[in-house]
Amino acid sequence: MKNTLSKLRKAALATGVAIAVAAVGTVAQAGTLRLGMTTWVGYGPLFLARDLGYFKEGGLDVKLEVIEESALYMAAAAAGELDGSASTVDEIMKYRSKDVCFKSVYALDDSHGGDGVLTPKDVKSLADIKGKEVAMNEGSVSQFWFNILLKQAGLTEKDVKITNMTADDAAAAFMADRIPVAVTWEPHLTLAKKADKGHVLIDSSKTPGLIVDVVAVNCDFIQKNPKDIEALVNGLYKANEFIKSNPEKAYEIMAKGVGGWLSDPKEFAASAAGVNFYGKERNAEFFKGGDEGEAGKLIKLGSEIWGGFGKLKMDIKYDDLVDPSFLAK
Structure with a gap:
């Protein structure tokens, strides 16, 4: 490959x-x-x-x-x-x-749950990420989906600080405490759960058909x-x-x-x-x-x-x- x-x-x-x-x-x-x-x-x-x-x-x-x-x-x-x-x-x-x-x-x-947003456990809603740094792959489906989530919460990308990374790198940065919020996908959501690292604030099972x-x-x-x-x-x-x-x-x-x-x-x-x-x-x-x-x-x-x-x-x-x-x- x-x-x-x-x-x-x-x-x-x-x-x-x-x-x-x-x-x-x-x-x-x-x-x-x-x-x-x-x-x-x-x-x-x-x-x-x-x-x-x-x-x-x-x-x-x-x-x-x-x-x-x-x-x-x-x-x-x-x-x-x-x-x-x-x-x-x-x-x-x-x-x-x-x-x-x-x-x-x-x-x-x-x-249907394969994509998600990883955050610290004290973040209870998307409104809580306002002003935080968010790692995601700009121009990818992650950005598309995340912007729908932001819109539903009454926010835009201007309300957060976007750092452009691949989904894999975003997850790795989150696991290493270098980024507080990561938009990523499997297997990283499961790996974070197994490591008891933060939590999945929301996943794509909550947004079917997007x-x-x-x-x-x-x-x-x-x-x-x-x-x-x-x-x-x-x-x-x-x-x-x-x-x-x-x-x-x-x-x-x-x-x-x-x-x-x-x-x-x-x-x-x-x-x-x-x-x-x-x-x-x-x-x-x-x-x-x-x-x-x-x-x-x-x-x-x-x-x-x-x-x-x-x-x-x-x-x-x-x-x-x-x-x-x-x-x-």
Whole structure:
């Protein structure tokens, strides 16, 4: 993985875009879909459907590339070196433009306790963090989610002191008493609990439907390969049913596929408790209603927050980011 990232970074520096040739190849074969993503428990169903042969049943070969920087795999998709990505709704919004078109075709999961805010135990509410230093990864889903929390508490980022760190570094700084507040995710929330270090003031189980992972595919690929998208969706439907009927075996397969810090099935199972996997019915619920449905309202939130930070390249509506037509097939 380190070698792959090194090659990707060199390509990005040399050409201005992350053309991930070494990791993903240069030419897509017929019936092949190439997706980039980070290491995250919610992406497990993609590996499960691949390894159980569910995609191939529909004539589709899915190539899954773990690239730990979203900017790199999104740039690779824009350059045509990937056909799409798995990422959060708010994350992909920052890369959508009139020139770079991709749409969500399936919702994988939402964070249900997998993300959280670590604080000292004497902090009882978000109002208590006013004036404190907060470590988080600016420009990531952590900043998006944290700003929603601040808004709900009647605060803004101006009421705290933001220090930009990765989620991992933010957690480490909190554990070392260098930062009083950290916005991070698993496994760090569990590790803090085990060490009896502060407490999780709030986690994403209290904000369902705000941190949602989707599979977003390049518009050209969708238009030219509708049968492949149909096979992708149907394969994920089957994977979700397998998780429900045989979770222990599913976690074993997904842990091996996702790898990294989730390579241990027990670790994967523990992390899976912090997400809700989306199947056929949940996808239908999430994407229905257009601008006024769950997905539409989440996109509006993304526009409000990322637009306020000047992170969007265009005014994004539901139809710009979603193609739900394959969910009904």
